[in-house]
Amino acid sequence: MKLLKDLTISRKEFADWTRNLVWSRDGTLFLTTYPELTVCLPVYNKQIGRSSKDLFHVKEYPLSLPNKIEYELTEENTMLNSQPESFVKLCKPSPVDDLLAIMTNNGNVCVFRERRLIVEIDEPKKSLKKRTYHSMAWSPDGNFFAVGNEDGDLVIFSVSRSSDKVDFSLKTAINLDENNSEWVLGIEWSQNAIVVHLSDNSVHVVKQDFSFMKVKESSRFRVTDVRVINNDAFITSTGFLHKISLKDNFSTFVEVGICDEFYILPVKSQNAAVLISNKTSYMVDLEKEMTIHTDSIISPHLEGKFKKWNNVFNEFNKYETNLFIYGLAVSPDEASVAILYNIDRVSIRYRIASELQYRICFIPLNEKWFISQETTGLAWYQNFHIYDSRLPEDSNINSYTEQLDADVDFELFLRRLLKDNDINKSRFLNFVNDRKENNKYREAIFRYAEQNKDAIDNPLDKACVQSLANILKKPSPIHSEVVLIKSDFISETFRFDNNFDPEIITSEEGHTWRRCSVTLLPLLTTKVKICPVSAQRIINIRQDIHNDYGWFTGTILKVLNNESIYSGTKMLNAE
Secondary structure, X not given: OOOOEOEEEEOOEEOOOOOOEEEOOOOOEEEOEEOOEEEEEEOOOOOOOOEHHHOEEEEEEOOOOOOOOOOOOOOOOHHHHOOOOOOEEEEEEOOOOOEEEEEEOOOOEEEEEOOEEEEEXXXXXXXXXXXXXXXXEEOOOOOEEEEEEOOOEEEEEXXXXXXXXXXXXXXXXXXXXXXXXXXXXXXXXXXXXXXXXXXXXXXXXXXXXXOEEEEXXXXXXXXXXXXXXXXXXXXXXXXXXXXXXXXXXXXXXXXXOOOOOOEEEEEHHHOEEXXXXXXXXXXXXXXXXXXXXXXOOOHHHHHHHHHHHHHHHOOOOOOOEEEEEEEEEEOOOOOEEEEEEEEEEOOOOOOOHHHOEEEEEEEEXXXXXXXXXXXXXXXXXXXXXXXXXXXXXXXXXXXXXXXXXXXXXXXXXXXXXXXXXXXXXXXXXXXXXXXXXXXXXXXXXXXXXXXXXXHOOOHHHHHHHHHHHHHHOOOOOOOOOOEEEEOOOOEEEEOOOOOOOOOEEEOOOOOEEEEOOOXXXXXXXXXXXXXXXXXXXXXXXXXXXXXOOOHHHHHHHHHOOOEOOOOOXXXXXXX
């Protein structure tokens, strides 16, 4: 399979040797560069020319990083106080929304939303060791957040979200080290358990009821990576790959390379994994008897890039050269991997930041890919091009969609609708088709309106339902009267029972206006949100103070304010 051309990252220095790359659910790449974080924002281009630079926009992402221990007594923690200037050491995007957790070099953990600080994780009444964090993780559903401190504690916070506020409250603290001397260095949170490793290289499994068990004793061999695949935890330490069953804690291991630090890349289609280091890579069969094979997924591509570089810059083999991996990021749906690397001469020399250049290559991990709820929007579009413009395996849309429960709250109904498989297939096809459609969405909310017609009494709600009936060519359960629509400078009246065009509507005064793509109400203002893929517009309800929306249209505009129903991408402000 032919790969995309690499994404180039120039004039940057990285804060860590290995953990420098993270891939979020919307397709954004975060790079822990110094002194400012760097992001590769996903963009939509109809024609990309087989180059990853057409899928990403690289920019700096400066954050104001607080340091809660800046004025603590230096004798309590001399190492941390010798580095007062904070920079990003690790970042973890939320698996369900746009929250971004940041861990700094000074042991602080902060949560941001669009560069705005939401909360600084802290327990102010505790000792400095308990307030200094070295690991963090989100739960798969995004409702919990865990940090690990220097006292051997796994501290878990519950996360509650409202329309404009996010609250973190302490859920529990689990002490994994009786001597309170080991740091919690890594947290891997899966659907079934939390796998934690400490600075003494011991590994603990925390169950859903927060009971825990040590599954790997302390060792002098450093734990490099932990990953949960199916119901097993896989742990790489110096020279070994360990497999621990999360059901019965049965463990086994296989020897790998004593001099290499391996990282685990899951290959779901083959029930296997790729172990990769800076020197070599293996394919490991993850069945009961773990067996090692030649890597046929990652190694051929990296070897090809290394050989090509030497043919150009080291034609006569005058120098020793090396390929060094600075970061690995598996996509949230585990379909692809991004590898941050650099090829250069092996030499001792001083280089300033403007001389540095790194590359990110994108490699498919399977033969085919699927539409997944773990990713959305432009992440699907990235997979489409990473897999050499292959459509997802499940791209066919059923002519009949199973009806969602219309007896639930309308907001919950819409959020379930955004996770519906057929809706997501339709949203992906809008990336590759010229005609952008959302008929499945319209049919679903119209069925909800039919079953809850007695509760619809607001004029704008009635106008929305009447318009849906006209466009879907179905009898309307509600009759809409003439409705007055207002904006900052204009007010016009509309009849909705005689307008059948899904794109435009004509007022009683004879003027033609574009429709809101989710409510089908007229757009009399420039205060709208725009889908970057379909160019469809919706009313920005947060800025519209002139119209009285009912529960039906108000909930639609609230839920779909940030995520496009056409593509799953983030909606953009028109102003």
